[in-house]
Amino acid sequence: MKKFLTCTYLNLIPGFILTFRRMVMTIFGGHFTIQYPEEHYPFRQGFRGEHRLKQDELGRPKCVACLMCQTACPANCITIVATESPWPDREKVPQSFQIDLLRCIYCGMCEEACPCDAIELTPKHMQAAYFREDKVYDLTRLLHNTE
Amino acid sequence: MNIVLELVKVLFAFVLVMGIVPLLIWLERKISAWIQGRVGPNRVGPFGLLQPLADVVKLLFKEDIVPTNADKGMYFFAPLLAMVAPVILFAFIPFGPDIVLADYTFKLQVCDFGVSILFFMAVLSTAVFAVAFGGWASNNKYSLLGGIRAASQLVSYELILSGSFLYILLKWNTLSFRELIEKQAAYGWTIVSDFPFSLLFFILFFIAALAENKRAPFDLPEAEPELVGGYHTEYSSMKFAMFFMGEYIAITVMCFCMSVMFLGGYHFPGVVDVSGNFLNALLGLAVILAKVFILIFIYMWIRWTLPRFRYDILMRLSWHYLLPLTVILILVKALI
Numbered sequence A: 001m002k003k004f005l006t007c008t009y010l011n012l013i014p015g016f017i018l019t020f021r022r023m024v025m026t027i028f029g030g031h032f033t034i035q036y037p038e039e040h041y042p043f044r045q046g047f048r049g050e051h052r053l054k055q056d057e058l059g060r061p062k063c064v065a066c067l068m069c070q071t072a073c074p075a076n077c078i079t080i081v082a083t084e085s086p087w088p089d090r091e092k093v094p095q096s097f098q099i100d101l102l103r104c105i106y107c108g109m110c111e112e113a114c115p116c117d118a119i120e121l122t123p124k125h126m127q128a129a130y131f132r133e134d135k136v137y138d139l140t141r142l143l144h145n146t147e
Numbered sequence B: 001m002n003i004v005l006e007l008v009k010v011l012f013a014f015v016l017v018m019g020i021v022p023l024l025i026w027l028e029r030k031i032s033a034w035i036q037g038r039v040g041p042n043r044v045g046p047f048g049l050l051q052p053l054a055d056v057v058k059l060l061f062k063e064d065i066v067p068t069n070a071d072k073g074m075y076f077f078a079p080l081l082a083m084v085a086p087v088i089l090f091a092f093i094p095f096g097p098d099i100v101l102a103d104y105t106f107k108l109q110v111c112d113f114g115v116s117i118l119f120f121m122a123v124l125s126t127a128v129f130a131v132a133f134g135g136w137a138s139n140n141k142y143s144l145l146g147g148i149r150a151a152s153q154l155v156s157y158e159l160i161l162s163g164s165f166l167y168i169l170l171k172w173n174t175l176s177f178r179e180l181i182e183k184q185a186a187y188g189w190t191i192v193s194d195f196p197f198s199l200l201f202f203i204l205f206f207i208a209a210l211a212e213n214k215r216a217p218f219d220l221p222e223a224e225p226e227l228v229g230g231y232h233t234e235y236s237s238m239k240f241a242m243f244f245m246g247e248y249i250a251i252t253v254m255c256f257c258m259s260v261m262f263l264g265g266y267h268f269p270g271v272v273d274v275s276g277n278f279l280n281a282l283l284g285l286a287v288i289l290a291k292v293f294i295l296i297f298i299y300m301w302i303r304w305t306l307p308r309f310r311y312d313i314l315m316r317l318s319w320h321y322l323l324p325l326t327v328i329l330i331l332v333k334a335l336i
Helices: A002-006 A009-027 A068-072 A109-113 A139-143 B002-035 B051-060 B072-090 B116-124 B127-137 B141-172 B177-187 B195-212 B237-261 B278-303 B311-335
Strands: A051-053 A078-084 A092-100 A119-121 B096-101 B104-108
Touching (some): A009 B002, A068 A109, B002 B072, B002 B237, B072 B237, B096 B278, B127 B141, B127 B237, B195 B278, B195 B311
Antiparallel strands (some): A078 A092, B096 B104
């Protein structure tokens, strides 16, 4: 009986107050839920998602087909076929530029290796596709891979 | 004519108690969500109000599995009893003041007789059989353990409930719910008119009612981490839904009973008089529903705040502390 009288049943009261306060806060808009298909979590700068090839101000791909990214890639997911450049300011341009996103580990090494800042990782992360081939991105797809 | 009116009343009472159930399921999910900082169901209908309907449709289309070695008769009987017993309980609850229609007094209570509290207690204790039968007939060790737990828990907490009913009998000298409300209307609600005792008995009754309805923190018969699903592990489809609905009906009826016994039922000072017109009855119904929903909110608030008891602590709480306290309080009250 002494244990019952001296034990901490009164300590329940702060718990009840806490849950009630939490409830009132939630009702007035303080919830943590993101209504997923409509809303998305805002990703921070530097999130590594799908790749994108940048274009310069004339609309040409910045890539000079130096194969640095292909060499740096630890997952061997980049395949570049170079061809001669039609423009005088560079020697080579990529004829085809394929990234196998199913092999990619999104480490961002290609972005670091690129000497002319041509490849970057965007925050795009919705990776569902019906066929495996759909996740092998080619040059045109990578050039226009914007949000 | 009178029989038709009475039948309409019975139907109304049934629809009332069955209509509260989906609302409670929705409210439970919403309150749990709010307490945990979530939003809760909000896709089906406005504010997710049609979510219980979607759940029922889902359950109706589920496969109804009967275990091979189950005791078929009892296996089918248990969910039936789990749902029917609380619905019968509602017959004894007055849910509004009388309506006087010309020469006929129309009572807003399905079944009004002098000893309704005794009948209420008697039907209340059949709730044990539903869970015990369900647990035993499933022929599953978890169900059986859940059933045993439920049986011993309900039996031990029923004594506290009976003690509180005894207190009401001592205090108001009546065994009829309707008379109880009339006396409370005349002399003040139980909870305020007899202060230290009534509040203590209200708390005791509330704790025992939580245990009786198998609600957290007393939900050991269906403790998921220990017993898979407790006594309804083997039940699926509509049979499970009947257990589920029965539980919520029992909660509703318990809250109705508490509001009648301690909080003055449909009486609220200045709102409901004895004039017997239709508007007055509607107001009375609104008053008692408001009280019931406040109590149900407290039920849910407790459920989403407290963790589950350990089984020996649950038993010790009942037999070592609450039951002696009830007995002592009744003795003191009887002596005064």
